Amino acid sequence: EVRAQGLWALAPDIEHVLAHRDVRDWYVFEAASWALAEQRMPADKRRERWLEPLPAVVLADRLRGLPLFASVSVDELFRIAAASKQIRHDPGATLIAEGAAPATIHLLLDGTVIATSATQAPQTIGPPAALGFAEALEGAVSSRSLRTSGTAVTLALTTDQLRTMLADNTELVRGLFAEMSTRAEAPGCSPIRATGAATDLARLATDGIVPVEKILALQSIPHFSRASAEEMQQLAAITHTVPMRAGSALFSASSPAATWLVLSGEVRLEGEGPTIAARGGDIIGSFCALSGREVGLTATVVEDGIALRIDRDELFELLGERPDLLRQVFAGMMNLPRPAAAV
Incomplete structure (x- = not known):
């Protein structure tokens, strides 16, 4: 909330947390570090220098913005964050190729992606976004190519991992079909x-x-x-x-x-x-x-x-x-x- 609403008058309190909170409380430690990093440098510089995985709190917040995860509990979002693999992509990295069936779904968490195809104008996609989700679940080929326009962070899931997640959590299934029906x-x-x-x-x-x-x-x-x-x-x-x-x-x-x-x-x-x-x-x-x-x-x-x-x-x-x-x-x-x- 401090980071999202720009309540930087509380920055000394965050620094106090970093200095005195038990470092084993990792969620708090990394969230506080991320918030202070955002205060002290522009977002593009922070992305460039922050080489660790995104904090679980930030990851859960980004996932919450996707309709698929809208009805999932906070505890479950943290569980997904802990069990999933984050990938930091260099500029120009191809995430999904046009005409290919994606074997991996990318949940875009940070950075932007450019979607291009032979028949459509380029489109910029920002976080949060589920890339290749529909094609992977349906078993269809992608109608466009997706490449990072700068440094980007995604949560990468194979099709099998996604299906396992859906099988293990009915709320994810509900979120999926709520979005599709809408x-x-x-x-x-x-x-x-x-x-x-x-x-x-x-x-x-x-x-x-x-x-x-x-x-x-x-x-x-x-x-x-x-x-x-x-x-x-x-x-x-x-x-x-x-x-x-x-x-x-x-x-x-x-x-x-x-x-x-x-x-x-x-x-x-x-x-x-x-x-x-x-x-x-x-x-x-x-x-x-x-x-x-x-x-x-x-x-x-x-x-x-x-x-x-x-x-x-x-x-x-x-x-x-x-x-x-x-x-x-x-x-x-x-x-x-x-x-x-x-x-």
Whole structure:
């Protein structure tokens, strides 16, 4: 806080801490040293002369600025900082090459990077930034080259390390999909998305729905379009079949976030805005479920039918346990067309 807000009147107190605090309290020692270094020299000079890894406090603060880590506890950020490898890059170092699938993800912590490609104008990227993250997780090639414009510091993670981190920490998975759903969802867009498979879904719901038919139905949800047959079976296992009866409530405005797939029937959604109808073949609340936001609407069944429900907590628990499913769902979201805002 002293460094961030420029409260340099407290500099003597920081010097006192350095002189008298137990040196075994390393987090405090390195943070105090970094703050005083910033007071005494310009940022570019400090980067040039500071050859040690960035202090854990600074690292945790930079990571907090990334949506992926936004909901992670401070203790967990320090654990990640302690377990990860920092790399100090010279000016002009290539971090990611255009046309190659990145084997390493770079979390830019200090310095700047220039992104270039054959089709786009150069772009300057500053910290904090996740470089090559989407491509590495999806297994895709990079559409641009990334090079440091000066001395830069990154936290380098292999794809396997990233997947292990996601498997070990559900909050990271939540942060990942909160960011992805925010990017995919246009401001003011409808909470309903059509699958275009209304006829097929209605046919599946004619005589109830058996487990194998759940898999067929879930394939119509764009997020799951890249999931393998094996992973779809796991998704089907956490998917609840909900009979809908006219006049009954399907969910309330404060219900926990969930993805609903209406197979047949009709649902009326009411809130502060205009009333919205969801019919067979429609998905309700998918982005809310991924981002953790409540739909904020009350759903009342207008016409008898069947719906499928995937609770958010169960979905993220499953994603944390199954790295392949996590990668496949991520790839499905990367290929979603951005919807137009509701009018």
